[in-house]
Amino acid sequence: DAGVTQSPTHLIKTRGQQVTLRCSPKSGHDTVSWYQQALGQGPQFIFQYYEEEERQRGNFPDRFSGHQFPNYSSELNVNALLLGDSALYLCASSLVQGGNGYTFGSGTRLTVV
Amino acid sequence: DQQVKQNSPSLSVQEGRISILNCDYTNSMFDYFLWYKKYPAEGPTFLISISSIKDKNEDGRFTVFLNKSAKHLSLHIVPSQPGDSAVYFCAASGGGATNKLIFGTGTLLAVQP
Numbered sequence: 001d002a003g004v005t006q007s008p009t010h011l012i013k014t015r016g017q018q019v020t021l022r023c024s025p026k027s028g029h030d031t032v033s034w035y036q037q038a039l040g041q042g043p044q045f046i047f048q049y050y051e052e053e054e055r056q057r058g059n060f061p062d063r064f065s066g067h068q069f070p071n072y073s074s075e076l077n078v079n080a081l082l083l084g085d086s087a088l089y090l091c092a093s094s095l096v097q098g099g100n101g102y103t104f105g106s107g108t109r110l111t112v113v
Numbered sequence: 114d115q116q117v118k119q120n121s122p123s124l125s126v127q128e129g130r131i132s133i134l135n136c137d138y139t140n141s142m143f144d145y146f147l148w149y150k151k152y153p154a155e156g157p158t159f160l161i162s163i164s165s166i167k168d169k170n171e172d173g174r175f176t177v178f179l180n181k182s183a184k185h186l187s188l189h190i191v192p193s194q195p196g197d198s199a200v201y202f203c204a205a206s207g208g209g210a211t212n213k214l215i216f217g218t219g220t221l222l223a224v225q226p
Contacts, residue, residue, distance in 0.1 A: 004156070033213065035214075035216075040218070041218055041219075042117075042119075042202050042204075042216030042217050042218045042219055043157070043202070043214075043216045044216070045213040045214060045215070048213060056212070056213050058213065090156055090157070092156075101147055101159050101162060102159070102214070103159070104149075104156030104157045104158070105156050106154065106155050106156045107156055
């Protein structure tokens with residue numbers, strides 16, 4: 001049973017560029033959440049998608065946007081990249097009615113130069 | 114404003130002894146607490162959780178204690194094993210296990226053989 005799959009694993013971008021990260025949730029899960037983990041910090045909640053709509057959003061600017069597709073997979077888009085966007089981006093899936101919390105992917109390491 | 118705090122960045126314990134990891138929170142609306150373990154280059158892995166209606170939850174070598182009046186929780190690992198060496202994150206949620214999680218900054222546990 002495949003867990004949460006994220007692609008790519010590593011990415012290097014230049015300031016001002018745009019990036020798209022992808023996530024396939026664990027089989028049977030219907031909700032996808034995105035987290036940003038900066039070096040030495042805990043993961044910070046970006047947003048959560050369910051039924052192709054953004055349900056909750058953390059304290060991130062509008063440069064961060066997302067999408068969920070009918071097959072529950074999701075994309076995270078970041079526009080006008082800043083050096084401070086360099087981080088590990090984690091995708092987590094869950095069941096909206098479930099009580100077992102999230103399953104996390106291994107993340108995408110984004111470096112902005 | 115750090116709502117979930119792990120004040121010990123690191124902890125070193127001898128194999129076979131007890132490891133105690135601590136976490137404090139400030140938001141009294143949190144009603145669900147989780148511990149995740151993270152190895153390098155992997156996503157966080159769920160360890161154990163506790164609802165605010167309980168004060169203790171056990172799962173094998175892992176026990177989580179919740180003191181609501183002190184807004185404090187702790188994770189006990191007995192006995193500690195070298196394979197437990199990892200970063201441990203405490204997380205809290207205000208709406209159950211699949212609502213957005215607020216993470217602490219993590220504690221690096223090193224179990225010495």
